[in-house]
Amino acid sequence: MKNLLRVACLLLVSMTAVQAGQAREQGFRASLSVSPYTEMVIRKGMIFTDGATRAETTEQLERMFRAHGGTEVYTRVATRWRTQPGNGDYSLDRALERAVLAKALGLPFNPELGLFSIYGDIRGEPAPDFSDYPLITVPGAWHTLTLEQMVSALTAYGSSVSRAILNTGVRVLIWDIGNEVEFGVAGVAPRPQDPSLFNQLGGYQSPDRIDPEIGRMSEETLLKMSEADRIAWLQAHLWPVEAKLLAAVAAGIRTVDPAARFSTHLSGHAALAPKLAVAFFEAMRDGGYQVDEIGLSYFPTSSWSPPDRLEAFKNTVTLLYRTLGRPVFIAKYGYPSGPMSDPFPWNATVPQYPQTPSGQAAFTYDLSAWGISSGMLSGIRPWAPELADFAWRPMAFFHAEGHLATANPALDAISSALRARSSKGSLDEMHAPGSP
Known part of the structure; x- marks a missing residue:
């Protein structure tokens, strides 16, 4: 009943395109955006509808997201310029298409520079591959380089990739560097949890000239x-080096965009490990890389521990904000609207939020409302909200029947929280009694 009341509130305050524009002025980053998988879904014939409009192209889908409060266009960028085989298109070619789209729609662009050749995350961080950049000279295999040689290449990369993006005329408000990087970045990382991420590179290679202990x-x-x-181990062997690598990319970007702002995000594990998260960003700051927004992934149903994962996440955000004086951006978020099986059996349902469309909407709304009212969250990015007919489908903000994907109530959850905050009523009036 509580969730039904919240969903009813979502529907009552669902925003028109004009209201969505008002929400964008609030400054909260509602990063409801097309993902690296959009073209893959559309090629299969998927058509999206919110009940009023239909989207059959990437641009039409981004326009739909914008109408429901989306404030920016996002892309993930690998170091290869052309599309490579794999799950999702992270090429620079695709990123430049996204930049052109953002400019056409009058939205800022948010690129995430992964610093991997094709893909990497908390399970493993492969090395970059700069073979598509003739002006970047790397004197040997990446794992054989010294720290100074890596820094030089990464600085050149930051300059080259940012110039290519900004030459489209798009506006970049913040540059994300890395993807879930508490255990390393750019090939400087321990032996991976998932060795398959390194298959196209011939396997994991230890960066012994940096530190053999890694x-x-x-x-x-x-x-x-x-x-x-x-x-303690990360502080002794990895994080001081990582700070220099991330700072090198930032320095390269600043040669093109002197006023550039930066963010880097950690995994969902770190989102519920506040001491580790604080220690990481302190080490980055002390090593010369200061973020403007602290990034975290957050998938509440991925683990049963701790029992109250919403409260634990709020505690992490609060500690980061108060310790480091920076807001937190949720760089990857998902709450499933049904049972998860593949690729991850993330079914640790949070009490009061069933894995149903209404539970998904209620959790997204309550998380957004808390972040907006507290001022400690700068925004939230629902991860791959259009993946409605793949393994990720319970996390999508649409449900598919055949080739038609119809919006779940969660599509309006973030914008509804913004609307509630800006209205004369208080957020408390939007909640059912006893809700989190």
Whole structure:
């Protein structure tokens, strides 16, 4: 009943395109955006509808997201310029298409520079491949380079990729660097949880000229350590180097965009490990890389621990904000509208939020409303909201029947929270009694 009341509130305050424009002026980043998978879904014949309009192209879908409060266009960028085989298109070619789209729609662009050749995340961080950049000279295999040589290449990359993006005429408000990087970035990382991420590179290679201890450590071993021991090892062997690598990319971008702002995000594991998250960003700051927005992934149903994962996440955000003086951006978010099986069986349902369309909407609304009212969240990015007919489908903001994907109530959850905040009524009036 509580969730039904919240969903009813969502429907009552669903925003028109004019209201969505008002929400954009609030400054909260409602990063409801097409993803690296959009073209793949559309090629299969998927048509999207919100009940009033239909979207059969990437541009039409982004316009739909904009009408429901989306404030920016996002893309993930690998270091290869052309499309490579894999799940999703992270090429620079695709990123430049997204930049052109953002400019045409009058939206800012948010590129995420992964610093991997094709893809990497908390399960493993492969090395970059700059073979598509003739002006970037790398004197040997990446794992054989010194720190100074890596820094030089990454600075050149930051300059080259940012110039290519800004030459489209698009406006970039913030540059994201890395994808879930608490255990390393740009090939400087322990042995991976998922070795398959390195298949196209011939396997994992230890960066011994940086520190031989990195290759002797595995992510599996790190995760089995106590939190204090894990932080201590990362502080001693990895994070000081990582700060220099990230700072190098930022320095390259600033040669093209002197006023550039930056964000980097950690995994969902770090989102519920506040001491580790704080220690990471302190190490980055102390090593010369200061973020403007702290990034976290957050998938509440991915683990049963701790029991109250919404409260635990709020505690992490609060500690980060108060310790570091920076807002937190949720760089990847999803709450399933049904049972998850593949690629991950993330079914640790949060109490009071069933894995149903109404539960998905209620959790998204309540999380957004708290972030907006507290001032500690700068925004939220629902991850791949259009993947309605693949394994990720419970996390999508649409449900598919055949080739028609119809919007779930969650499509309006973030914009509704913004609308409630800007209205004369208080957020408390939007909640059912006893809701989180």
